[in-house]
Amino acid sequence: MGMKSNFELAIVENVKRIRNQHKKYQPYIAMVLEVTDGYIGQIESVRSASMYSFDQLNKIAQEFNCSPKDFMPAESVQE
Numbered sequence: 001m002g003m004k005s006n007f008e009l010a011i012v013e014n015v016k017r018i019r020n021q022h023k024k025y026q027p028y029i030a031m032v033l034e035v036t037d038g039y040i041g042q043i044e045s046v047r048s049a050s051m052y053s054f055d056q057l058n059k060i061a062q063e064f065n066c067s068p069k070d071f072m073p074a075e076s077v078q079e
Contacts, residue, residue, distance in 0.1 A: 008051050010073040012044055015052065018064055018071070032063050 004012065019029060026040040033040075033056050042050035052060070054068070061068040 003047060003049060004051060005077075006079050007073065007077040009046065010077050011052065011057070011071050014071045014073070015057070015060060016044060018066065019060075022064055029060065033059055 015029075019025075026044065027037045030037045030040045039050065042048040043052055057068045057071050061070065
């Protein structure tokens with residue numbers, strides 16, 4: 001175990017995509033969430049079970065002026 005589900009990976013990829021569209025890097029997200037850069041690195045790593053909480057996704061959405069739904073896959077995800 002210890003790895004993310006495909007659903008969680010899709011969420012992480014959507015956060016990364018939107019973050020990149022705003023030309024922001026991991027340290028910026030860490031500052032917004034008041035966590036370490038390393039923690040964001042763990043979340044973005046496929047080998048780590050670390051994951052954003054719903055509250056963290058909401059904070060990121062506020063920062064990028066979007067909906068937390070924008071981080072969710074458009075369709076269900078097969079495992």
